[in-house]
Amino acid sequence: LAKTTQPISMDSYEGQEVNITCSHNNIATNDYITWYQQFPSQGPRFIIQGYKTKVTNEVASLFIPADRKSSTLSLPRVSLSDTAVYYCLVGDRGGFKTIFGAGTRLFVKA
Amino acid sequence: DAGVTQSPTHLIKTRGQQVTLRCSPKSGHDTVSWYQQALGQGPQFIFQYYEEEERQRGNFPDRFSGHQFPNYSSELNVNALLLGDSALYLCASSLARGTGRNSNQPQHFGDGTRLSIL
Numbered sequence: 042l043a044k045t046t047q048p049i050s051m052d053s054y055e056g057q058e059v060n061i062t063c064s065h066n067n068i069a070t071n072d073y074i075t076w077y078q079q080f081p082s083q084g085p086r087f088i089i090q091g092y093k094t095k096v097t098n099e100v101a102s103l104f105i106p107a108d109r110k111s112s113t114l115s116l117p118r119v120s121l122s123d124t125a126v127y128y129c130l131v132g133d134r135g136g137f138k139t140i141f142g143a144g145t146r147l148f149v150k151a
Numbered sequence: 152d153a154g155v156t157q158s159p160t161h162l163i164k165t166r167g168q169q170v171t172l173r174c175s176p177k178s179g180h181d182t183v184s185w186y187q188q189a190l191g192q193g194p195q196f197i198f199q200y201y202e203e204e205e206r207q208r209g210n211f212p213d214r215f216s217g218h219q220f221p222n223y224s225s226e227l228n229v230n231a232l233l234l235g236d237s238a239l240y241l242c243a244s245s246l247a248r249g250t251g252r253n254s255n256q257p258q259h260f261g262d263g264t265r266l267s268i269l
Contacts, residue, residue, distance in 0.1 A: 084262050139184070139196055141186075141196075143192060
């Protein structure tokens with residue numbers, strides 16, 4: 042099972058772009074990379090998922106280099122409401138053998 | 152389209168008691184996973200149910216047991232409660248049937264049951 046490493050916390054200001062990088066050196070060939078967001082007293086919410094190169098949706102972008110040993114979640118122009126914990130998962134097959142790390146606590150300041 | 156619903160939202164028990172938590176998966180989903188999340192930590196996988204059977208289990212003692220019903224809803228039972236069982240218990244659902252056991256379907260989480268042991 043691929044283990045992930047993320048920064049424990051990050052600070053940003055409203056309107057800035059935030060990039061959170063996750064390391065996953067032992068990622069398997071058929072593993073996807075999935076990011077979740079969690080607010081206090083709520084369950085995690087799916088943000089974005091990708092396999093290689095770049096994926097973009099209405100809330101974030103996910104950049105994955107060719108070797109797939111890391112990935113970067115990019116949040117454009119964050120607001121105070123983006124303050125949350127962000128989890129990077131590798132090989133999340135609908136919960137089968139899913140491992141959450143400690144996540145990255147993002148604090149967005151006014 | 153209803154998402155994952157869990158009940159109750161909060162629960163207070165004392166040591167040694169037993170508790171049952173309930174989960175209804177997102178409409179159309181057939182797989183339910185349970186997680187325990189202690190304060191300040193990431194969710195820890197307890198077990199997963201598919202086709203009414205436990206198909207994978209995390210590092211949790213036998214005091215933790217579960218069940219899945221024909222309508223895909225699920226229960227988590229914890230016996231002989233300990234102070235350390237105080238946590239947020241999360242249920243997540245996904246779709247396995249028709250997508251392959253190793254599909255990369257993301258999970259949909261409920262907002263959990265906050266269990267406090269006194």
